[in-house]
Amino acid sequence: xxxxxxxxxxxxxxxxxxxxxxxxxxGAARSRGGIRSLASLPSYYGVHTALWCGLPALVIxxxxxxxxxxxxxxxxxxxLSDKPGSVSGQNLLYAQIQNLAAGNLVGxxxxxxxxxxxxxxxxxxxxxxxxTALILILATGLGAFALLQISPEMRAREKxxxxxxxxxxxxxxxxxxxxxxxxxxxxxxxxxxxxSVPVTEFLFGLHWxxxxxxxxxxxxxxxxxxxxxxxxxxxxxxAIAMFVAVPVGLMSAIYLAEYAGNRVRxxxxxxxxxxxxxxxxxxxxxxxxxxxxFVRDVAQSIGLEASSESALAAGLVMGVMIIPFVSSxxxxxxxxxxxxxxxxxLGLGSTKSETVRKVVIPAALPGxxxxxxxxxxxxxxxxxxxxxxxxxxxxxxxNPLESVTTVTVQIVTLLVGDQEFDSPKTLAAFALGLxxxxxxxxxNFIALHVVKKxxxxxx
Amino acid sequence: xxxxxxxxxxERIAARLASRHRKEKIFRGLGIASIAFxxxxxxxxxxxIISKGHSAFLQTDIQLEVTYDPAELGIDKIDDESLAWANFxxxxxxxxxxxxxxxxxxxxxxxxxxLVSNGAGFELRARLQENPELLxxxxxLWFNADDDVDTYVKSLSESEEGFLGRTSEQxxxxxxxxxxxxxxxxxxxxxxxxxxxxxxxxxxxxRAALVGSLxxxxxxxxxxxxIGVAAAIYLEEFAxxxxxxxxxxxxxxxxxxxxxxxxxxxxxxxxxxxxxMPRSAPLVGGLVLTLMTLPTIIISSRASLKSVPPSxxxxxxxxxxxxxxxxxxxxxxxxxxxxxxxAIIGMAQALGETAPLLMIGMVAFIxxxxxxxxxxxxxxxxxxxxxxxxxxxxxxxxxxxxIMVLLAVLITMNTCAVWLxxxxxxxx
Numbered sequence: 001x002x003x004x005x006x007x008x009x010x011x012x013x014x015x016x017x018x019x020x021x022x023x024x025x026x027g028a029a030r031s032r033g034g035i036r037s038l039a040s041l042p043s044y045y046g047v048h049t050a051l052w053c054g055l056p057a058l059v060i061x062x063x064x065x066x067x068x069x070x071x072x073x074x075x076x077x078x079x080l081s082d083k084p085g086s087v088s089g090q091n092l093l094y095a096q097i098q099n100l101a102a103g104n105l106v107g108x109x110x111x112x113x114x115x116x117x118x119x120x121x122x123x124x125x126x127x128x129x130x131x132t133a134l135i136l137i138l139a140t141g142l143g144a145f146a147l148l149q150i151s152p153e154m155r156a157r158e159k160x161x162x163x164x165x166x167x168x169x170x171x172x173x174x175x176x177x178x179x180x181x182x183x184x185x186x187x188x189x190x191x192x193x194x195x196s197v198p199v200t201e202f203l204f205g206l207h208w209x210x211x212x213x214x215x216x217x218x219x220x221x222x223x224x225x226x227x228x229x230x231x232x233x234x235x236x237x238x239a240i241a242m243f244v245a246v247p248v249g250l251m252s253a254i255y256l257a258e259y260a261g262n263r264v265r266x267x268x269x270x271x272x273x274x275x276x277x278x279x280x281x282x283x284x285x286x287x288x289x290x291x292x293x294f295v296r297d298v299a300q301s302i303g304l305e306a307s308s309e310s311a312l313a314a315g316l317v318m319g320v321m322i323i324p325f326v327s328s329x330x331x332x333x334x335x336x337x338x339x340x341x342x343x344x345x346l347g348l349g350s351t352k353s354e355t356v357r358k359v360v361i362p363a364a365l366p367g368x369x370x371x372x373x374x375x376x377x378x379x380x381x382x383x384x385x386x387x388x389x390x391x392x393x394x395x396x397x398x399n400p401l402e403s404v405t406t407v408t409v410q411i412v413t414l415l416v417g418d419q420e421f422d423s424p425k426t427l428a429a430f431a432l433g434l435x436x437x438x439x440x441x442x443x444n445f446i447a448l449h450v451v452k453k454x455x456x457x458x459x
Numbered sequence: 460x461x462x463x464x465x466x467x468x469x470e471r472i473a474a475r476l477a478s479r480h481r482k483e484k485i486f487r488g489l490g491i492a493s494i495a496f497x498x499x500x501x502x503x504x505x506x507x508i509i510s511k512g513h514s515a516f517l518q519t520d521i522q523l524e525v526t527y528d529p530a531e532l533g534i535d536k537i538d539d540e541s542l543a544w545a546n547f548x549x550x551x552x553x554x555x556x557x558x559x560x561x562x563x564x565x566x567x568x569x570x571x572x573x574l575v576s577n578g579a580g581f582e583l584r585a586r587l588q589e590n591p592e593l594l595x596x597x598x599x600l601w602f603n604a605d606d607d608v609d610t611y612v613k614s615l616s617e618s619e620e621g622f623l624g625r626t627s628e629q630x631x632x633x634x635x636x637x638x639x640x641x642x643x644x645x646x647x648x649x650x651x652x653x654x655x656x657x658x659x660x661x662x663x664x665x666r667a668a669l670v671g672s673l674x675x676x677x678x679x680x681x682x683x684x685x686i687g688v689a690a691a692i693y694l695e696e697f698a699x700x701x702x703x704x705x706x707x708x709x710x711x712x713x714x715x716x717x718x719x720x721x722x723x724x725x726x727x728x729x730x731x732x733x734x735x736m737p738r739s740a741p742l743v744g745g746l747v748l749t750l751m752t753l754p755t756i757i758i759s760s761r762a763s764l765k766s767v768p769p770s771x772x773x774x775x776x777x778x779x780x781x782x783x784x785x786x787x788x789x790x791x792x793x794x795x796x797x798x799x800x801x802a803i804i805g806m807a808q809a810l811g812e813t814a815p816l817l818m819i820g821m822v823a824f825i826x827x828x829x830x831x832x833x834x835x836x837x838x839x840x841x842x843x844x845x846x847x848x849x850x851x852x853x854x855x856x857x858x859x860x861x862i863m864v865l866l867a868v869l870i871t872m873n874t875c876a877v878w879l880x881x882x883x884x885x886x887x
Contacts, residue, residue: 169697
């Protein structure tokens, strides 16, 4: 039976289990004077039966789907007498076998391959049978077991709620699984990378050119993996972005919170927040096609040398992107400053701007700093704008008019397209990802800590 | 103190007051300037995109009188095999030669042939397949013009000169002749909405990317909404206050600020490399985006659970409901509008995301519209990224047009979220 049909059948079984559980509970209660004598409402007996019937079967089915292909592949490849040693060669061979099994004729086929294809088909068929049988037996068997358990004394509601609570807990742990997944995936590949390239060279090397030679005798066959130019490029673009976003975002937040009337606020706030909803690829397009040529023309008109992909253009546009982020975070903390502080300062005769500068801002400072740190971590991790507008050349430069490259740009260029997981070039991307993850994690951690601590102060 | 007369004091205060008021004005002006900068950025961004992209919704067509000449086609009957081999380009070329009989010489002829999109032959084939009785007959049809012609004609309406680009003076003359005789017109560009990607700008469309986006979002929604709501319910209603709960909370807050590209790395290493899921598939894209949007959905769901007043819980509890019943029967329905709003905003975020999808290979050149969540496909933002890299000038307007479509969808989603919040959310 095909998996979708099996799935549909399983759903049907679950519904049937619910129905029979429900009616059996009602039936069991009838002789004792109606459903009042049941420990739980009849629907809970139904759900209890349905859970027994469906949950284990669904879990097994899920695991089956995940590991099915891998197991079949190991069996098929294990049956082959001579096979290529390299991973890519094996992949190619297996793809050929799959094609043969699917009936597509590609290239010449040896008797061995035909036999392997037949093996694959038979394995798949028996796997399908086994799956259907296992799932159906499990579902009906456990469903029947649960049905037999039903008695008016059984506390069905508590059992059901226990299961539901466990499911809720598993969902809540999804965040932990994700973090662990990220850590494991970047950490393992990074460790493999650091086996071929020393950590010190990666962290302190000044030269980045990850192109690996195809042949050993080629000129410059070993790539250089010194990531300092990437770090400086990232820092420069982020600094330019912050230079735009922090003053503008902060000042607009102050104006909206302290000066603006309701009408201006109702008009300007959503308009600025549109900037936060624009996808980054749109900013990238805007930066590459409109801002970068504009920056180049302006620079040339005042006699400066500028490349068509400059750190300045990417940074400016990134700054615009981050404005709403800074402004809404600052808006929150400024509004959280108690009115009594303002009233006190105003009552002593200070002007509004003096109140803001000398009372409100100092009081809100931890929150603002936290917000700015979060904005920095966003700028560091931003990808599409720099990919489209900052360029690929790993220049170690302090000139914002030159093209620079960033950590995220290199991750994208190293990993887009086909790659093999045994070359340092691919693994380098994961090492960069690890750097990115750690630095943003540290920034976020500090920022959240600062913000949280501050919030407690005035609550 | 005594040295200063009252008058002097008053003067000093007046002078100081003037400077303080000046500073006040400057400060206020800076605030207004910041707001103006933000608003200006929005306006510049949108006008730039719209001014570049609006022209892509029109496409230039050329009228030709084509003869389904069996000799030119090289077939004598209509069946699948002969249609596959038939020389439909030859028919188009013959029609062009007939329209401009004065053109001679190989180079000139080749230039003449490039007036019409090289997808015209496929259109003819489809037409002949549907109407086999046309063989040997003549009819007048409109064909997509080549993208260079299209760009030139569109630029003519903006200025007298027009943007020639790769178009030669001679070709411009032919175009002028066609324009004068009404054999060239602009129509609404339906191709843009019905076709998949193509190397030829005049045949490129966003249909495949839109459908890919739809499938990806579907996977994301089906996974992230239930999991996010369940996690929020656990953390808000059931979790005991202990180290583990704190750890989960810190984790969620941190994940919300992890760069999206890192989620792409996770998808590549775990889903594709370890579990060997198919590359470029909406299924994997949806999984990655699920992990990315989960924190957003959990945080907003928790906020809306928190806004349900405790009196509701106490009342239900007082009537003898269990904690699970309190949550599922009373708190959850009241918190649902807020959760839905959060989910829509999370989906809008996922729809605009590009970087993690590049990692899992959704950058492939996809012509066919995907039919399921495991078919190779691309999504709208990635399509925009790919087109933005294309050198043809005609792709610039198509990129902008695709951006307009994307922004329109996003604005609709966000407006829906705001409307939903206003309409359904209760203030206690």
